Amino acid sequence: MVTTTENPFLSGNFAPVQKEMTSSTLQVKGKLPSHLSGMFVRNGSNPQWEPIGQYHWFDGDGMLHGVRISDGKATYRNRYVRTKGWKVEHEANKAIWSGFLEPRSKDNPGGMYKNTANTALVWHAGQLLALWEGGAPHAIQVPHLETISEYTYKGNLASPFTAHPKVDPKTGEMMFFGYSFASPYLQYGVVSAEGELLRTVPIDIPQPVMMHDFAITQNYTIFMDLPMTFNQERVQTGKPWIMFEPDRPSRFGIVPRFGDNLNIRWFESPACYVFHTLNAYENGDEVVLIACRMSSSTVLGSDDAQSDPEANIPRLHQWRFNLSIGNVNEEMLDDVASDFPRINENLLGQKTRYGYTGKIAQSSLPLFEGIIKYDLNTGKSETHKFGQGRYGGEAVFVPRPGATAEDDGWLVTFVYDTNEDASELVVVNAQDITGEPIARVLLPQRVPYGFHGAWISEEQLSGSLRI
Secondary structure, three states: OOOOOOOHHHOHHHOOOOOOOEEOOOOEEEOOOOOOOEEEEEEEEOOOOOOOOOOOHHHOOEEEEEEEEEOOEEEEEEEEOOOHHHHHHHHHOOOOOOOOOOOOOOOOOOOOOOOOOOOEEEEEOOEEEEEOOOOOOEEEEOOOOEEEEEOOOOOOOOOOOOOOOEEOOOOOOEEEEEEOOOOOOEEEEEEOOOOOEEEEEEOOOOOOEOOOOOEEOOOEEEEEEOOEEEOHHHHOOOOOOEEEOOOOOEEEEEEEOOOOOOOOEEEEEOOOEEEEEEEEEEEOOEEEEEEEEEOOOOOOOOOHHHOOOOOOOOEEEEEEEEOOOOOEEEEEEEEEEEEEEEOOHHHOOOOOOEEEEEEEOOOOOOOEEEEEEEEOOOOEEEEEEOOOOEEEOOOEEEEOOOOOOOOOEEEEEEEEEOOOOEEEEEEEEOOOOOOOOOEEEEOOOOOOOOOOEEEEEHHHHHOOOOO
């Protein structure tokens, strides 16, 4: 059993749940829309055993929480992602791997690093994949959420696999990348709509960096070489091996979808860090990127002598890269702290009017107190508030079947009520963002705060690959 000592990521609703369960008798407050049919699945960190040393929220084993909705009713289930590391530790009845804040041990039976598969999910080519950016995806069988195996594209995957691949809604192609501590520090891959790994090419960057996300447009892929660097030599001087370097500029690389080092264009802007992008698109000679930007970050390591009082506060920003004259314009779109951005993914890589982010609460912990809906045409925004003592997560947009308006659909997310010590799935009408949820599905156990989710439609569930 994991203890809940002083570490805040092992306490409250960050604390893991050990019980895997299935429940088909869920109470619904309000009314689930008749056209809302499919499954919401969210990934997150949930350590199986008491962690070794310094535990960070990013370290825990992946656990999937899923709510399936059909005919106005809902069912729930949660399952660990049974990675190789999870199996080794399960057999040992204890944690074997320490977290990324601890020194690596070469003597672990499963290698130096444990692929936790705990960060995000993507649906592609009839398969749900659980993702962790340091290793291969894991194939998940739906709706049961059982782990099938690592997914290496018939052994052709030659790099780690980002937690945030991008699926082009027009072509069905999926773009991904993998970063590494050793050269090549960055590799870029494309998977066909049918699930065939078409190519992987190295992209030259000067040193290893943490590159959590990227973006695509109709014709381009955008990489972010930001100054969150890895450097083992720093450890010898008492500094973190991963650290934000404020004196190093941010670089954005724009490459044609099937391009490489020969035709990538690099643009520089002031030092910053971006965990998550909202979207990108082309506008004449410009490529436009929208993302949640921090002036710096101490989330993964810091040098106190260079600490920034604005560190770790993401705000929605826009970059315009002019491919004709080679300049870049950076602009803050909102001064309200928010992250975990999502859009109607039927328009990924195209210009969208609306975007949605999680509104960050004033807290030392990463808590989200609402959902912000941005109108990117007018610059205005509206906020859905979860309520006093209620905190949610990333809101996934689910388009209404047959919808013609971009925002015709629902936003779904898990919300934890600190007053009741209970969790629920909240369904919000995206066209009435400030209104009350149209439905709240009361869940049979607490769902810890997690990372990223996905909506799998009934059509996708019916055509999914089986064990």
